[in-house]
Amino acid sequence: MLCGNCKKNQATKTYEQIKKGKKTVDYYCMDCYARLFISADENVGGLTVCPYCGTTAEEVKKRNLVGCANCYKTLKGVLYPIVSKMQGGQIHKGKGPQGGEDERIARRVYELKTIADKRFAEDDYDGGRLYLQRLSALENGQTEENFVWHSQDLSKQS
Numbered sequence: 702m703l704c705g706n707c708k709k710n711q712a713t714k715t716y717e718q719i720k721k722g723k724k725t726v727d728y729y730c731m732d733c734y735a736r737l738f739i740s741a742d743e744n745v746g747g748l749t750v751c752p753y754c755g756t757t758a759e760e761v762k763k764r765n766l767v768g769c770a771n772c773y774k775t776l777k778g779v780l781y782p783i784v785s786k787m788q789g790g791q792i793h794k795g796k797g798p799q800g801g802e803d804e805r806i807a808r809r810v811y812e813l814k815t816i817a818d819k820r821f822a823e824d825d826y827d828g829g830r831l832y833l834q835r836l837s838a839l840e841n842g843q844t845e846e847n848f849v850w851h852s853q854d855l856s857k858q859s
Contacts, residue, residue, distance in 0.1 A: 702728055703728075704728065704729050704730035704733050705727045705728050705729060706729055706730075706733040706737065707730060707732075707733050709730075710730035710731075710732065710733070711730060712728035712729055712730055713729075713730060713731055713734075714728070714729045714730070714731060714734040714755075715727065715728055715729075716728075716729060716734070716738065731753050731754070731769075734753075735752035735753050749775065749776060749778070749779065750775075751767075751768055751769065751771055751772045751775045751776060752771070752775060753768075753769050753771040753772075753775075754768035754769040754771070754772065755768070756768030756769070756772050756776070758776055758778075758779040761776055761779050761780065761783070762779060762783070765783060765787075767780070806839065809839060810836060810839060810840065813832050813833075813835055813836040813839065814836060816832050817829045817832035817833050817836065820832060
């Protein structure tokens with residue numbers, strides 16, 4: 702069904718009212734509904750309201766759910782404390798690999814040992830020694846960024 706106002710977009714909101722004892726229902730798209738009935742800067746009864754879906758700040762606090770994607774912009778003052786409380790801080794880190802940093806270092810140690818063994822098997826003793834130096838530095842706590850490959854670029858060889 703098309704919007705009753707612009708007659709272009711798909712209607713997703715309804716506006717019901719009683720006129721002369723009869724109930725009328727009008728259908729609007731989100732843009733027309735927001736423009737006609739809700740102002741983004743308007744506080745309805747002291748409540749902040751999303752102009753697109755009509756979700757109030759109180760509803761978000763009560764349910765911990767937003768009504769639409771635009772709620773994140775309109776109700777950000779209410780949402781930031783809720784999200785920070787849920788995830789334990791201001792910065793979202795996302796998912797990490799299983800096992801975390803220790804698992805990553807163990808995989809890297811195994812990889813460096815394998816490459817060093819391959820270099821020694823190919824009689825590339827200088828290359829093998831460089832990989833063993835890197836492995837030793839990694840096991841001693843030196844980070845990947847701090848290690849410098851001395852005179853050779855081994856990325857082309859591996």
